[in-house]
Amino acid sequence: MIHWGTSFRYWVSTNLSPQSTQSLKKLNQTGYFRTLVKSTKTKEYRKMNIDETKMKPQLLFFIGKGGVGKSTVSALTSIYLASKPHKTLLVSMDPAHNQRDIFEQNFSEKPQQVSETLMVKEVDTDFWIEKYLKEATDHIKETYKYESAFNLQNYFNVLQFSPGLEEYALLLAFEDTLHKYSDQDFIVLDMAPTALTLRFFSLPFITLIWLEELLTLRSEIYKKKEIISKIKIAGREIEQDRVKAKLKSLIGNYEHLQQHFLSETTKVNLVMNNDKLSFSEAFRIRKKLADISIVIDRIVINKLKADESTTEIESEFKDQKIGKFRLAPEGLTGYDVLKDYIEAHTEAFHTLK
Numbered sequence: 001m002i003h004w005g006t007s008f009r010y011w012v013s014t015n016l017s018p019q020s021t022q023s024l025k026k027l028n029q030t031g032y033f034r035t036l037v038k039s040t041k042t043k044e045y046r047k048m049n050i051d052e053t054k055m056k057p058q059l060l061f062f063i064g065k066g067g068v069g070k071s072t073v074s075a076l077t078s079i080y081l082a083s084k085p086h087k088t089l090l091v092s093m094d095p096a097h098n099q100r101d102i103f104e105q106n107f108s109e110k111p112q113q114v115s116e117t118l119m120v121k122e123v124d125t126d127f128w129i130e131k132y133l134k135e136a137t138d139h140i141k142e143t144y145k146y147e148s149a150f151n152l153q154n155y156f157n158v159l160q161f162s163p164g165l166e167e168y169a170l171l172l173a174f175e176d177t178l179h180k181y182s183d184q185d186f187i188v189l190d191m192a193p194t195a196l197t198l199r200f201f202s203l204p205f206i207t208l209i210w211l212e213e214l215l216t217l218r219s220e221i222y223k224k225k226e227i228i229s230k231i232k233i234a235g236r237e238i239e240q241d242r243v244k245a246k247l248k249s250l251i252g253n254y255e256h257l258q259q260h261f262l263s264e265t266t267k268v269n270l271v272m273n274n275d276k277l278s279f280s281e282a283f284r285i286r287k288k289l290a291d292i293s294i295v296i297d298r299i300v301i302n303k304l305k306a307d308e309s310t311t312e313i314e315s316e317f318k319d320q321k322i323g324k325f326r327l328a329p330e331g332l333t334g335y336d337v338l339k340d341y342i343e344a345h346t347e348a349f350h351t352l353k
Ligand SMILES: Nc1ncnc2c1ncn2[C@@H]1O[C@H](COP(=O)(O)OP(=O)(O)O)[C@@H](O)[C@H]1O
Pocket: 064, 065, 066, 067, 068, 069, 070, 071, 072, 073, 098, 302, 303, 304, 325, 326, 327, 328, 329, 331, 332, 333
């Protein structure tokens, strides 16, 4: 995969002709890509040829403002699903990692078995950033061996502080989890607070727009210039353009991730509390996600007190299912405490599916 904004920019500047780079810059300055995001792609991705039978395991994202209870509700939901019994993997995608406090147990990149059907893992963002930087270094060293004048070390010193690495690391970890744990029935994703989560969801979307544009530009260059090598397969001579092939394979990768975000089986749960601040943040998240065609399936109102009215939230979120989680005055930490809470409040999970 290409990391958006750093090696990507480097890659663009070295793989495209000066004219193409210039026209990319011009398009960017005129807001062309922003227009593309808003106009052409949005609703169409919903209709993207998604083979729903392949969208397994089912993904449940828990998103929302910091402190509303994403980690707690993700843990409760995972324990509930595992008790049914469904094979469930809970993944902490928030670099702050609260699951270890909730389960009172240490977790790491490697999933830990918590019960027969429940595993929990924490994404190690630093591990994924380092892995990416190493692969990018090796790849660029290999590709640009001849560029002795270019100061690669300097480039990588800058790269490691580049914005965007965190969401890119999360995306790599997400892709790896999908690949390794495809035998699960459910993967529950306890997400980071809003800003990082929105960048994570947008990454495949934005990258695809760039890649498709690059592919068009590359095809234009291809027409004008002899940049292709010819290989022989079964006696026939076939032209191949390595850059174009690489672009196509990257597009395939990102489309796959995009399909998981947009699949009907994937459910985005927005956790909020019954207060003004989380109310306005919930609106903001819904709008931002709608821009990239991601639909919120369910609103989880957490920390509700007895007899508290939720009619305002319910009338604002008519298209969403509503799940209500009561405040546990004694707190909600420890596996047994969570299990007792689930038994006493099974109605909270009725709108899960
Ligand atoms: N239903 C609840 N009842 C009581 N305490 C709760 C409940 N939900 C969350 N909490 C507490 O609120 C705090 C924040 O919850 P957490 O799940 O870590 O939020 P987030 O992941 O959204 O930042 C924690 O101390 C947690 O124990």
